[in-house]
Amino acid sequence: MSAYTVHQGQLPGLFRLWAKLYKVHVPVQTAPGFYDFAPWEPDTEIAWDYDLTVNPLKRHLLPPREDLVVFDTRTYEARGVFQAPQQLLFGVHPYDLRAIAQLDQLMELGSPDRNYRRRRENTVIFALDPLRVAPDAFWSTLGAGRADIGFDLYWTKIGPAMFFVEVGTARGEELLLAAGEVERAGAAQHEAARRTREDTRRRADGHGLKFPWQELPRVMAKAWDAGIWREKSSMCLACGSCNLVCPTCYCFDMREELDESLGKGRRWRQWDACMLPAFAQVAGGHNFRGKHLDRYRHRYFRKGKYIFDLIGEPGCVGCGRCIKACTARIANPLAVFNRLWEEYA
Amino acid sequence: MTDAANPYLPLAATVVDVVDETPAIKTLRMTLDDPQARAAFTYRPGQVVQLSVYGVGEATFVLNSTPTRPEFLQCSVMRAGEVTEALHGLRAGDQVGLRGPLGNAFPLDALRGRDVLLVAGGIGMAPLRTLLLYMLDTRADFGAIRLIYGARGPRDMAYAAELDQWADAPGVELTLTVDAPDPGWTHRTGLIPDVLRELSPPARGAVAVTCGPPIMIRFTVQALRELGFADTDIVTTLERRMKCGIGLCGRCNIGPRYVCVDGPVFTLAELGELPPEL
Amino acid sequence: MTDKPKIAFFDFAGCEGDQLQVANLEEKLLDLLEHVELVSFREVMTGHADDYDIAFVEGSITRPEDEERVRGIRARAKILVALGACAHIGGVNCMKNFMDEAVYREHVYGHKARSYPTGPARPVSAVVPVDAAVPGCPIDANEFLRVTKQLLLGMRPTLPEYPVCVECKMAGNVCRYERGGLCLGIITRGGCGACCVTEGAQCWGCRGLAPGANLDAARYVMQDRAGFSRTQVQDLMRMYLGHTTAPL
Numbered sequence: 001m002s003a004y005t006v007h008q009g010q011l012p013g014l015f016r017l018w019a020k021l022y023k024v025h026v027p028v029q030t031a032p033g034f035y036d037f038a039p040w041e042p043d044t045e046i047a048w049d050y051d052l053t054v055n056p057l058k059r060h061l062l063p064p065r066e067d068l069v070v071f072d073t074r075t076y077e078a079r080g081v082f083q084a085p086q087q088l089l090f091g092v093h094p095y096d097l098r099a100i101a102q103l104d105q106l107m108e109l110g111s112p113d114r115n116y117r118r119r120r121e122n123t124v125i126f127a128l129d130p131l132r133v134a135p136d137a138f139w140s141t142l143g144a145g146r147a148d149i150g151f152d153l154y155w156t157k158i159g160p161a162m163f164f165v166e167v168g169t170a171r172g173e174e175l176l177l178a179a180g181e182v183e184r185a186g187a188a189q190h191e192a193a194r195r196t197r198e199d200t201r202r203r204a205d206g207h208g209l210k211f212p213w214q215e216l217p218r219v220m221a222k223a224w225d226a227g228i229w230r231e232k233s234s235m236c237l238a239c240g241s242c243n244l245v246c247p248t249c250y251c252f253d254m255r256e257e258l259d260e261s262l263g264k265g266r267r268w269r270q271w272d273a274c275m276l277p278a279f280a281q282v283a284g285g286h287n288f289r290g291k292h293l294d295r296y297r298h299r300y301f302r303k304g305k306y307i308f309d310l311i312g313e314p315g316c317v318g319c320g321r322c323i324k325a326c327t328a329r330i331a332n333p334l335a336v337f338n339r340l341w342e343e344y345a
Numbered sequence: 346m347t348d349a350a351n352p353y354l355p356l357a358a359t360v361v362d363v364v365d366e367t368p369a370i371k372t373l374r375m376t377l378d379d380p381q382a383r384a385a386f387t388y389r390p391g392q393v394v395q396l397s398v399y400g401v402g403e404a405t406f407v408l409n410s411t412p413t414r415p416e417f418l419q420c421s422v423m424r425a426g427e428v429t430e431a432l433h434g435l436r437a438g439d440q441v442g443l444r445g446p447l448g449n450a451f452p453l454d455a456l457r458g459r460d461v462l463l464v465a466g467g468i469g470m471a472p473l474r475t476l477l478l479y480m481l482d483t484r485a486d487f488g489a490i491r492l493i494y495g496a497r498g499p500r501d502m503a504y505a506a507e508l509d510q511w512a513d514a515p516g517v518e519l520t521l522t523v524d525a526p527d528p529g530w531t532h533r534t535g536l537i538p539d540v541l542r543e544l545s546p547p548a549r550g551a552v553a554v555t556c557g558p559p560i561m562i563r564f565t566v567q568a569l570r571e572l573g574f575a576d577t578d579i580v581t582t583l584e585r586r587m588k589c590g591i592g593l594c595g596r597c598n599i600g601p602r603y604v605c606v607d608g609p610v611f612t613l614a615e616l617g618e619l620p621p622e623l
Numbered sequence: 624m625t626d627k628p629k630i631a632f633f634d635f636a637g638c639e640g641d642q643l644q645v646a647n648l649e650e651k652l653l654d655l656l657e658h659v660e661l662v663s664f665r666e667v668m669t670g671h672a673d674d675y676d677i678a679f680v681e682g683s684i685t686r687p688e689d690e691e692r693v694r695g696i697r698a699r700a701k702i703l704v705a706l707g708a709c710a711h712i713g714g715v716n717c718m719k720n721f722m723d724e725a726v727y728r729e730h731v732y733g734h735k736a737r738s739y740p741t742g743p744a745r746p747v748s749a750v751v752p753v754d755a756a757v758p759g760c761p762i763d764a765n766e767f768l769r770v771t772k773q774l775l776l777g778m779r780p781t782l783p784e785y786p787v788c789v790e791c792k793m794a795g796n797v798c799r800y801e802r803g804g805l806c807l808g809i810i811t812r813g814g815c816g817a818c819c820v821t822e823g824a825q826c827w828g829c830r831g832l833a834p835g836a837n838l839d840a841a842r843y844v845m846q847d848r849a850g851f852s853r854t855q856v857q858d859l860m861r862m863y864l865g866h867t868t869a870p871l
Contacts, residue, residue, distance in 0.1 A: 030797070031797070031802070034797055034801075036795070054795070054797050055795045059795065064793035064794075065793070068353045069353055069354055069355070071355075071397075071399045071442070072399075073399045073400055075357075076357040076378070076399065076440035076441070076442060077357065078354055078355055078357070078399075078442060079354070080351040080353060080354045106593070107593060109592055109593070109606075110352075110589075110591035110592030110593050110603070110605075110606050111352040111591040111592075112352075113352070113591070113593060114350065114351055114352070115353070224620065224621075234840075235837070235839070235840040235843060236837065236840065237786065237788070237809045237810070237836075237837050237840050237841065237844070238785075238786070238833075238835065238837065239785070239786045239788035239789065239808075239809055240785060240786075240788065240789045240792070241788050241789075241792055241798070244788075244789065244792035244793065245792055250593070250595075251594055251595030251596070251598075252588070252589070252593070252594045252595070253588060253594070253596075254403065254588045254589065254594065255402075256399070256400065256401075256402060256403075257400070257769055257772070258399075258400040258772055258776070259654075260651050260654030260655045260657075260768065260772070261654060261657075262400070262658060262772065262775065262776070265399055265400050267353075267403075269589075269594070270793070271789075271792075271793055272594065272595065272596075273785075273789065274595060274598075276784075276785045276789070277784065277834075277835055278784050278785070279595075279596065280585075280586075280596075280622075281586065282584055282585060282586045283404070283425035283426045283429070283586065284425050284426075286559070288585070288599070288622050288623070289622060292837075294622065298622075301600075301620065302598075305601075306598075306600055306601040307601075309600075309601040310601050324801065325792070325798060327798065327800045327809055327844045327848065327849075328840050328843065328844055328848070329848060400772075400776055401776065401778060427778050427779065430778075431777075431778075434777075
C-alpha cells in the first residue's frame with residue numbers, strides 16, 4: 001500500500017480544494033476539554049490531539065432525523081426521499097472507523113437500506129491516529145485501536161508539522177494528490193508512524209478489558225441472571241443517552257405527519273433507544289422489556305453477544321462515550337464486562 | 346435506483362371489500378393499484394405486510410389470504426390503536442399503503458406429508474387461515490388436518506361465514522370452542538388447552554401450529570408437550586411491534602434475531618435458543 | 624363532522640404566551656384555518672361564541688370562579704386541550720402553593736386582598752378531564768400544529784414519553800452535567816427538541832415529568848453526583864413541577 005508524507009503547509013491548499021467538492025467535517029475543540037466534529041472553514045483550528053469527540057460520526061450517515069417517504073393522502077402516491085450530501089469526514093479515530101464499518105455491515109443485513117447506502121457512498125473518510133487516549137476509553141483492548149479497512153486515507157502525525165498518510169482507496173489518493181505533487185513516504189516516515197502508533201497503543205493498553213474480547217459472547221451466555229443487572233439498573237433514568245451517543249447503536253423509530261393542507265405528508269425515521277421504556281411495547285400495552293433491569297441487560301447483551309453472533313465482533317468499540325454521557329454513572333461496558341468475566345469466566 | 350427497490354416505499358392498494366368479522370375485527374380485501382406490481386407480488390403463507398393509513402401510521406398484519414388464490418390480498422385487523430382504528434374506518438374503494446411481503450413463512454416443507462394440527466385463539470386464526478387455505482388448495486400434499494379454534498364468545502369468532510366450509514373440507518376435523526357460550530351455541534365450551542387435552546390428537550407424524558394471545562400460546566404449548574409433540578414440531582408466531590420491517594430498526598429485536606426478518610414464524614425449539622423475553 | 628370543527632381559545636391564570644405562539648405561526652396557521660372555524664381567539668380576533676368543538680385552554684386554575692368557568696367550557700367542548708405548562712401541569716403559578724396564602728395575596732392585591740379569594744394553583748386536569756395537552760412554557764408551535772392535526776384526523780394525540788435527554792443528544796449538545804450544571808432534562812418529558820439546553824441554558828422542567836421518571840435516580844444525580852444542595856434541587860423542581868410529587 002502506498003504512503004505519502006504531507007507537510008502542515010500543504011494542508012490549507014488541500015482543505016480548500018476538498019471543501020469545494022465536499023462538506024468537510026474536522027475535529028475541533030468546542031470548549032476546554034470538549035471536542036466535536038464541525039464543518040471546516042478556512043480559519044478552523046483542527047484539534048489534532050483530540051482524545052474523543054462528544055458525538056460519534058453516525059449522525060452524518062444515519063442522521064437523528066431523516067425523511068424516508070413523502071406521500072399524498074388523496075391519491076396514495078408515495079415517493080422515496082434521498083438526501084446524500086457529498087461529505088468528507090477528516091480525522092476519524094480508528095475506534096470510530098470500526099463503528100462505521102460495523103454500521104456498514106449491519107445496515108446491509110436486511111434488505112439493503114438505500115438511504116444509508118447512498119449517504120455512505122457519498123462519504124469520504126480520512127482516518128487519524130489518536131495521540132491521546134480518553135480516560136474512559138478501552139478501544140485498544142477491544143481490538144479497535146487500528147483499522148485496516150473503511151478509510152480512504154489514514155493520517156498519522158509524525159512530527160510537529162508532518163504527517164504520514166497511508167492510502168486506502170484510489171479516491172483517497174486522488175484527493176491527496178489533487179493540489180499538486182506530494183512526497184512519497186520513506187522508510188524513516190514509516191518507522192516514525194509505527195513508533196507513534198506503538199506509543200499510543202502502549203498508553204491505551206493500560207486501561208481496558210481484563211480478557212480477550214473474543215471471549216465476550218461465551219461469558220455473556222452465562223450471565224443472564226447476573227446480579228449486576230439489578231444492581232446497576234435501579235438508578236437508570238431511562239433517558240437513552242447511552243444509546244444515543246453510542247457510535248454503533250443504530251435503532252430507529254418511524255413516524256409521520258401531514259402538512260397543514262392535510263393532503264400531503266412525510267414519513268421519517270429518528271433515532272430510537274432500547275433503553276427507553278416504550279421501545280419494546282406492543283399494541284395493547286404489553287412490554288417485552290418492561291423493567292429497567294430488562295432493558296439494561298438487553299443493551300449489554302446486544303453489545304456483548306447478539307451483535308457478536310451476527311457479525312463476529314462485539315457491538316462496542318470501547319470509545320467510552322456512554323460512560324461519560326450517563327449522568328447516573330451506570331452505563332459502563334468496561335466495568336460490566338470485566339465484572340462478568342470475574343464472575344463467569 | 347428504482348423506487349421499486351426501496352424497502353421503505355409502500356405500494357398503493359385499494360380496498361375492494363370489508364368484512365365485519367367481530368365487534369373488534371374487520372377483514373380488508375385489497376388489490377395493488379399498479380397492475381405490474383400486482384402481477385409481481387408473491388408471498389408465502391405466514392408472511393406479513395405493513396399497512397399504512399397515511400398521516401396516521403403503519404402497522405403489521407399477516408396476509409391471511411393464500412397465494413393459491415391470487416384475486417386479492419387479505420388482512421384481518423383487530424382494533425388496538427390508532428392505525429387499526431383508522432383501518433377500521435376504511436370502506437371499499439379507499440386506499441392503503443402496503444409494504445411487503447416481509448418475514449419468513451410457515452415451514453411448508455416440514456409440514457408436507459404429515460398430519461397438521463392447527464390451534465388458534467382469537468385473532469390468531471388469521472395466520473392459520475392462510476395456512477389452512479393453502480393446505481386445502483394443495484390437499485394431497487398434507488395428511489389429516491385438525492383445527493381447534495377458540496374465541497371468547499361466539500360473537501368473537503372471526504371467519505364465521507367460512508367455518509361450515511372448512512368443516513366440510515376433505516380430511517379436515519374442525520373443533521370450535523368458546524369461553525362464554527350464548528344460548529344458540531352448539532359447539533364446545535372451555536379453554537383451548539383443555540379442549541386440546543380432551544381431544545388428544547395424535548402427535549406421531551404430526552406437526553402442531555399454534556397462534557393466539559401469548560398467554561393462550563403458553564398453556565397450549567404445555568398441553569402439546571403433554572400430548573407428545575416435540576419442540577421441533579411445535580410451530581408458533583411471535584408478536585412484536587415492527588417498524589422498518591427489514592431487520593434494522595431494532596423494535597422487534599430478540600436476541601440476535603429480528604422478528605420481521607427471521608420470524609414471525611418460529612418452532613418452539615428455535616424460541617428455546619432465544620432469551621426469555623417472550 | 625360535516626361542517627368544519629369549531630375551535631376556541633380560553634385563558635386562565637397565565638401570560639397568554641402560548642396563544643401568542645399560535646398566532647406567530649402566521650402562514651401555517653392560515654393553512655390550518657382552512658380546516659377549522661375559529662370562534663374565539665383573543666390574540667387575533669374580537670368576538671366570541673359559545674358553540675365550539677375543540678377548546679384550547681391556557682393558564683392554571685386558581686380562583687373559585689375559574690373552576691366554574693372551566694367546567695362550563697368542558698361541558699360545551701367535545702375535546703378539551705390543555706395549552707401550555709400552566710394549563711397542563713400547573714406551571715410557575717404553583718410556586719405560590721408553597722407560600723403562605725396571606726403573604727402572596729397581600730403581595731399581589733395589597734389592601735384589597737380580602738376581596739380577591741384565590742386558592743392553590745392547579746392544572747386544568749385537576750378540575751375537569753382533559754383530552755390532550757400541548758406542553759411547554761411556552762408551547763412549541765410545531766407541536767401545537769401536530770396535536771391539532773391529529774385531532775382533526777380523529778386521532779388521540781400522544782406526546783413523547785422519553786425525557787428531554789433524547790432530543791438533547793439528537794441535537795448533539797454537551798450534557799449540562801458534564802459542564803458542572805444542573806438540569807431537569809433527565810426527568811422532563813421530551814418533545815421540545817431540548818431547545819433550552821441547545822441555546823446554552825438548562826432544562827427547567829416546563830413540559831412536566833416524563834411518565835415513569837426515576838426521581839430517586841434524579842435526586843442522586845443532582846445531589847450526590849453533581850453536588851447541588853437539597854434546597855437548590857427543590858427550588859428548581861418547584862419552578863414548574865409544583866403540582867407533581869417531584870418537589871416533595
